Amino acid sequence: MTRRLPRAPGGRRAVPVVLVAATALLLAGCGGGDDEASGRTPVADVTIDPRGADGTIAPGERPYFAEDSPWNTRVDGAPVDPRSKEMMELATLRLGVRESGDRVVVQPRRIEDPVYINTESWTTPVVAGGQPTDVVCRQARCGDGDDTVVLDIPADIDPDPRYDGWFTILDSTESVAYDLWRARREDDGSISYHFMRKWDLDGPGYSPPHVVGARGSGLPLFAGLIRPGELQAGEIDHALAISVPGPAEGSFVQPASSTDGNGSADSLPEGARIRLRADVVPQPPIDPETGRPVRLTAQQQRLADAIVVALRTYGAIVVDRARVPTLYAQRDVTADLIRGNELQGLFLDDFEVVELPAQRHQYPPEHESAGSTSTGRD
Template sequence: MLRQIFPAVALLGAALMTGCAQTGQIPPTALTVPASAAPGWRPFSADSPWNTRIPADAKIDPKSDVLVADLGVGGDLYVNMPEWSVMVKYFDSSKAPKRAVRALYPGRYGPGFEPGERVPLPADALPEDATPAQSNYFTLVDPVRNLAWDTRQLGKTLQGDWFAGFGAAVDLSGTGVSMPWMKAERSDLSAGARPSGIPLMAGLIRVEEVKAGRIDHALAFAYPLAQTGKFLPPASTALGAADAASERHLGLPMGARIQLNPDYDIDNTLLSPSAKVVARALQEYGAILVDEAGATVLFAESGPEQLAAWEGVLAPGDLQALFTAEFIALNFHVIDTGEPMAGIPRKVK
């Protein structure tokens, strides 16, 4: 799921993380921060679409039944961890050394990763034994300053130089929504590690909130048949297609929001207590499409520290006791959030 192929230059290159999603200018404040997020911490502002409940009178997309039926192609609902999710490292950015992180793809970089910029990056940011499937999406998060540095394909050469397929600094005190690509001075200013342009912390299932018994935000999800070339806010870019033959004109566009029927009785199910916490978030906030994957999946924070903490709390298959492909088709709907916008034409890229 979310499999990315490393180009040959990744094995040879010197290194700088490039372009991801931006949600505002990074404030200059330099504070001493704890190594992990404090209880109750939540990224993005209260008015962010990620932190806004779906109203009881929300309009349902007229094509909802057809669109939701497509989700069944991805099989039962799965929580991506430890692979093909987001490796999160909480840190104190004011104490971290700043390093150059080079772009694997010339000219492709997001805000905060421009040529000459240096990124706060601990020497041990990536575990030495991390596989590409574990670290494909990696974010450094300073929860006190509310800043993050998102990357895709972050790595280090044998010479010790850092590189990334894409990188962007994110203001976690903002809405989590970048301007659409066509309104940006440079399209990569609205891009992100994910093809949707949505920040990596958006929609992650986090250990501390599941342990606390409540998730107060929308969840991020992906599935195999996402529409290419179209997107809806909070996405700022669309899923691309390599050529005309691989374009998909049907399916949900990046940024689409789905919701579990809020009247469904979650308590009287065989779900574990932690899985019920996730299910209630799907009823109250829904899930927003952020990526394409080989199955229908949600995403849990998957840094080494979080994976250890997930033991006995939530496992990848815990939702499958209820969320089968058939259940999803019958009990989810698509929220109508307007007319999709066009993604970047291939010739512009």
Template structure:
């Protein structure tokens, strides 16, 4: 995440934590809040496609079995395939780089660590721990948060990158997110630059002008490409998340915060949504990649942070095929168009 405030600029990390359990592992949480190492489920095990009424699993990268994030009428779940194109679409796409390639910023392993933004699903009984904020406490939701002692950190324990920590309480159906998170006292408390709590049963937004654990003031988790959706549900029913190298000093709904001082109107504001053009032929792609590409046509993706342009976010999983995901790089910026923006906030 990069937040334009007191010249803070933290580059997005491309290396991530090393998980032992796979997303199908059911980890039992201990009384002290730790997530013990569990035996991975064999990949040859017959898979049952979950339904929206199924209970999410517990543990790092756990399957949600189709349970919907946010209400059906939430912006993340809004279909935009027939929405008007923004009149400034071509100029904005050019400013992002029309010739740059889409980059799946997730997969199996990159430079020795799992590749993607991790998450962990916990039970409602997960112990709450104190959270201290060192940078944006005035724009953060106060703790305590139900963060396990060994919750997965983006980039791993030694990362100097964004160090996001995402926790989903499956019983309370709430999302807890931290930016630049570091465990203290062996994880009995945590320190972070910023943090946000989202009620996944509600459409409530952050206060106007507030950041979150992401630059745009949006939640991170709903915008991730996840293995369980691609291979179990075989459908992604929500918008995704991507980054741009240069953004505008502005934001549009549902974003609540900008991360730039540049007022160039051809630059993308935070919260801007793009979609893959309807005319783009996806028939030559694998079944898995077609799931992702259909979502990009139907729901699009939000500008959520500053970072390398056209980097599409997802959660790591050892079962991804990196070779197959890399074929998404054949898609370029000019294959996208900007969905019409209404009120652009520049204050």
């Protein structure tokens, strides 16, 4: 593969700390839109110590989901899927369409950009603590929402409507989290939304097939994030979330429960687990302006090494589509920890696909239309 060097992309909460997490792309969001901003990831507006005044770990740093959840199981000894190489190649193909006379022409474009760690732009505020706030659905079909619920939410953290209004509320007292879609702060201080998915923080971390979520794959918005406490400890003991340019259209594998893939039908499906190959030695990131290697500080290299170990040991679960291969860090992982380019010596062909589950689910299912399975996310 001929590799092009990209322009550098731009750029939970304990009670009462705020963790603002980046769970979507700087360069492409859930709807596939592009953001052409460039420059180094800016310093986030909130920095936290993962431990509270009482010495306990903040909810945003607690382990998410059951011990045997796909998010918490190792795959360094798992077999490689027989179609691994083919699926990884197809995952780099971003499909576009154009009209040519009376025909619609599909134009595949191979994305050769390296892996980017997103800490900004399409972000999901993940909050806990604050003041009692009404959370109310704005439409008839609300997912797990129904009547108005009252949750503790900081008054100064709002959903951003530009990025699908993604918003996650952690309720540490009940060990649950609420993912909201198209959420917004109303004039009366309440939070309204179009769709809610409720997650048991001690549960499996995914839903049964064909159950949709706030994210296109149905997976939690906050799962698989690179978090500040684990970076500072130099150890990440869970799978990461990753988006790829061309995930398969029309099918998924568990733990995904739906898909918004727009790639080849034979491509890497959402829900697949990929793993950094054991023979890959990560190369230094390259400055796109000068073409020279970027010198990482000792701290940056240590943190990059921790992520690499996680990618070899736990791998990454495909959660969405993106303009470039993208991992996600909490937004409060500041430039003092991650600038976003630390792994830009890695490319998708440095990864392999862990053997897929036997069943690949069609989406939407044959017996239902897309509208009837959307649960209000149309």
